[in-house]
Amino acid sequence: MKPSIKPLKNINLKLLQTFILVGEHGSFRIAAEKSFKSQSAISSQIRQLELQLGVDLFHRTTRSVRLTDEGDELLQCAQRALLEVDSGLRKIQELADIRRGRVSLSCSPTIAETRLAPVLAEFEREYPGVDIFVRELTSEALFDSVRKREVDFGIGPIVNVPEFHFEPVLTDAFYALVPKRFIATSRKTIDLATLTNMPLLVLNRATALRSMLEEIMSERHLSFTTRYQFTQAQTLISMANAGLGAAILPEIALPAEPDPTTYVLRIVNPPLARQIAVITTRGRSLSPASGRLVQLLKQLIGGPVTAKPAYAME
Template sequence: MDNSNDLRHCSSFVNNRINLKLLATFLAVAENASFRKAADQLHLSLPAVSMQVKQLEEQLGVALFQRTTRRVDLTREGEQLLISARKAMAELDGGLARIQQAAHVLHGHLAFACVPTVAATRLPPILTRFAAQYPGITLHVRELTHAGLLEAVRRREVDFGIGPVPERPGELDFAPLFEDEYRALLPRSYRDRGRTGISLRELARLPLLTLSDATLFRGHLDDALRGQGLVVQSNYEFTSVATLVAMAEAGLGVAMLPAVAVPRRTPLKAVRILAPVLSRTIAVVTIRGFSLSPAAQRLVDLCGELMAEPAA
């Protein structure tokens, strides 16, 4: 017997006249194989469940269940409706989830931490575009040193962080964004004989200006100097990149800093540090196994798109 016409007729009824409440009741009875269990699950009375199933059967024009004193079985038409109803409910749940996700991206609060050298140079165009795309999201940016950033992520005080990858990641995950080589800012008068780089041994003979030892950058530099058996002639340290550069421009010494922090306009000459080449990897920092909110994921995706390799 060909039931294709009957099924198309039933589909038309489902699409046009049968509400979700009747389908939900049908699913509860079918999946529990019991009217009573379905009533408990739906917090309805047993007569109400029976009435809704009967109403659905009358609208479809077919019996959906074979009832006996001991059990409830699906008819052939009931089995077909069960398959279709499950697919329909799954599609509906997925659609509602996507709508809720979009709503969360359009409105809400987002907090993240960033090391100052990246915050001052790479974040402005990214946050400008993010604000234009998602004006309903309030952003709270915390500029923190490397150690403070990792701690803020661990304590879940922020959704994520943007900073260097340490030697021991621990319970944190690091998704690389770009590689950031270190630079030396030399006076234009320095006789570099046309070279584009300078060795760490040559730098050790000059008065050096660096960032404070609270930064991962300073730790890399100190380790490299010790590895070469070098002792610096003199060493000034500063907490602010702007102050460090200003001191170098005033002639106090040679500034050492990450390439991403080199100012666009400076009378100094930025050269690579060679033998050895020193660098750090800037990454998105999250707690391992922790899922980002939709808004946070959008911002992380934008960082991945726009945080290009630092210019030399």
């Protein structure tokens, strides 16, 4: 028959914390300084712990304090235990913060229009008590809102600006919506140089897409003409369908059912694409609620679009 083990009573976190301080530093004096207690108080707590355990935890001499074998074993166990307790307390606090949190974000229009709604719906199902505020902004205003900390984070294209931290969540290729009156083709792609021979429909200069397009055109010594500039991708689609020009659009903004009078062609030579990311200022940490929303963005924003047209699979 196994001997019964007596339960240990009154061994609390304070005694273990004091023991850890002495064990890690090998000094009653340093433990006293770090805990703002007297050395006699530290010595008394260690002795109390030893009496409760029935073993010596330290070899004491006039010059040094050294752990016994039992003390070394307890130090390792106590350190692991306090880490577990600390981790558990943090998780409890984070859950409480998420349930009563507030999240504000800015988002580029093409992402907001096509990908944001399912993510927000899933977040609301999980955390109905969190208030969410969304600002739909073009790139210039989006970066400004993140810079001024008017929002917790932004969702938009990666640009070469060192003050921001970018966490990629989606790669988005560029396509051209070309009226058939401008070209006859059986291909699924079109060269950028070929597009410059047509009137182009592009987003305005406040958008990162426009800046990226102009930079690539300049590198290749190309130029383009446009009579119209817009902020919304849907407007470009309407204008292209009316035969006013070839619209350059990110893949996620393409219509699910393209107009029969237009081609949908992936831009090649060079292939164009943008990286969409969660944007924060460097060194800024997110609240638990904002962090959870970012996790959902990473999981869901790159997922398949419902009723994706066949051309997008080319």
